[in-house]
Amino acid sequence: MGLALRWARAGETIILGSRDAQRAQQAAEEIRKKAGAGANITGMENSAACAASDLLVLTVPFEGQATLLKQLKTAIRPGSVLIDATVPLAAGVGGRASRTLGVWQGSAAQQAAELVPKGVSVAAAFHNLSADLLNSEQSNGDDSLDCDVIVCSDDPAATQLTRALAAKIPGVRAIDGGKLENARILEQITALLIGLNIRHKGHGGIRITGLPPQAYE
Amino acid sequence: MGLALRWARAGETIILGSRDAQRAQQAAEEIRKKAGAGANITGMENSAACAASDLLVLTVPFEGQATLLKQLKTAIRPGSVLIDATVPLAAGVGGRASRTLGVWQGSAAQQAAELVPKGVSVAAAFHNLSADLLNSEQSNGDDSLDCDVIVCSDDPAATQLTRALAAKIPGVRAIDGGKLENARILEQITALLIGLNIRHKGHGGIRITGLPPQAYE
Numbered sequence: 001m002g003l004a005l006r007w008a009r010a011g012e013t014i015i016l017g018s019r020d021a022q023r024a025q026q027a028a029e030e031i032r033k034k035a036g037a038g039a040n041i042t043g044m045e046n047s048a049a050c051a052a053s054d055l056l057v058l059t060v061p062f063e064g065q066a067t068l069l070k071q072l073k074t075a076i077r078p079g080s081v082l083i084d085a086t087v088p089l090a091a092g093v094g095g096r097a098s099r100t101l102g103v104w105q106g107s108a109a110q111q112a113a114e115l116v117p118k119g120v121s122v123a124a125a126f127h128n129l130s131a132d133l134l135n136s137e138q139s140n141g142d143d144s145l146d147c148d149v150i151v152c153s154d155d156p157a158a159t160q161l162t163r164a165l166a167a168k169i170p171g172v173r174a175i176d177g178g179k180l181e182n183a184r185i186l187e188q189i190t191a192l193l194i195g196l197n198i199r200h201k202g203h204g205g206i207r208i209t210g211l212p213p214q215a216y217e
Numbered sequence: 218m219g220l221a222l223r224w225a226r227a228g229e230t231i232i233l234g235s236r237d238a239q240r241a242q243q244a245a246e247e248i249r250k251k252a253g254a255g256a257n258i259t260g261m262e263n264s265a266a267c268a269a270s271d272l273l274v275l276t277v278p279f280e281g282q283a284t285l286l287k288q289l290k291t292a293i294r295p296g297s298v299l300i301d302a303t304v305p306l307a308a309g310v311g312g313r314a315s316r317t318l319g320v321w322q323g324s325a326a327q328q329a330a331e332l333v334p335k336g337v338s339v340a341a342a343f344h345n346l347s348a349d350l351l352n353s354e355q356s357n358g359d360d361s362l363d364c365d366v367i368v369c370s371d372d373p374a375a376t377q378l379t380r381a382l383a384a385k386i387p388g389v390r391a392i393d394g395g396k397l398e399n400a401r402i403l404e405q406i407t408a409l410l411i412g413l414n415i416r417h418k419g420h421g422g423i424r425i426t427g428l429p430p431q432a433y434e
Contacts, residue, residue: 098395130427146426178315178412185409192402195395202428209363210347211419
């Protein structure tokens with residue numbers, strides 16, 4: 001919801017996907033209330049949303065990721081890019097949200113890459129943005145995020161597309177983090193941040209320091 | 218070397234350990250040249266260094282960590298604290314420095330905890346500070362580091378001691394990262410930063426954003 005709100009504000013055309021088309025439409029209306037009447041946002045059942053899109057952002061709990069991707073295999077358009085933000089939190093199987101599960105493929109993003117149709121590129125990103133901060137309603141304050149987004153993909157074009165999308169969120173710098181296999185580290189950083197949030201009652205994010213300016217552009 | 222330099226400048230009493238006492242003494246002299254004649258730094262063979270210390274900082278390649286800790290088991294004083302900064306990089310077995318090895322105990326720090334004598338607390342920290350930046354000789358510029366140190370330990374006293382030591386490095390904020398098991402994430406962040414450094418030609422570090430001020434104090 002927070003990502004959709006930010007991209008709606010940035011003028012992107014957005015389709016929210018849900019198992020239930022009506023719920024998706026309701027969610028789209030909620031976002032329109034925040035983003036303004038001109039927001040280009042609608043809601044559809046997941047398969048219809050995939051069929052209508054060439055850039056997909058998957059933000060589901062890990063325990064639902066594989067099943068959903070299998071269901072959507074025929075709906076996802078070849079040539080599209082799927083951005084995966086899934087984190088394999090142990091909370092998904094009754095464990096702690098500050099711990100991760102081991103994923104056979106190495107990361108949830110690599111599991112996604114195995115499950116999408118041929119010709120679909122996967123990028124991993126957006127794991128570490130606080131939902132609370134993305135949804136923040138500080139109408140007077142500065143609602144920019146103090147957080148970087150690291151993007152990992154085996155397809156340089158998917159990395160560039162994802163970085164451009166990340167940079168549309170005020171405050172966010174998008175950094176090329178290399179191959180998709182590195183997503184395992186991004187996913188675990190989320191568990192670390194959740195642990196820090198519980199311990200310190202915050203909305204933790206990360207900034208990468210010490211890289212040359214062009215790495216952040 | 219960089220950590221010793223920073224702590225020598227902060228007025229700490231430092232003993233460098235090495236397999237070879239003479240090499241340790243030479244390294245201590247090198248640091249004294251940078252830190253000033255008043256620096257309280259000496260060099261000793263590893264066992265002697267352990268016997269003379271109550272706070273140990275282990276900064277060795279992963280492939281030497283377990284062997285060294287077994288050798289030093291009788292030399293490490295009960296009641297002392299061992300800060301482990303070991304990162305299980307795949308480079309240690311001929312792989313890439315941007316990848317890590319799986320460690321049976323969960324992390325190199327937990328392996329260390331298994332190998333120290335009873336009564337010795339282990340804290341994990343300092344994995345992600347750039348050696349180049351720690352050793353930086355910018356005599357006119359600001360040589361503070363733009364990086365946070367996350368400290369993980371099962372012993373709150375060891376966490377506090379380690380945080381206090383980290384805070385002696387200009388620019389560094391020390392954050393309680395919870396239990397020692399979380400060290401696995403700190404270790405992997407180093408591999409991510411090494412990958413970013415290779416890709417972007419930088420000296421990457423991390424800052425944790427979004428926590429309340431007391432988390433950084």
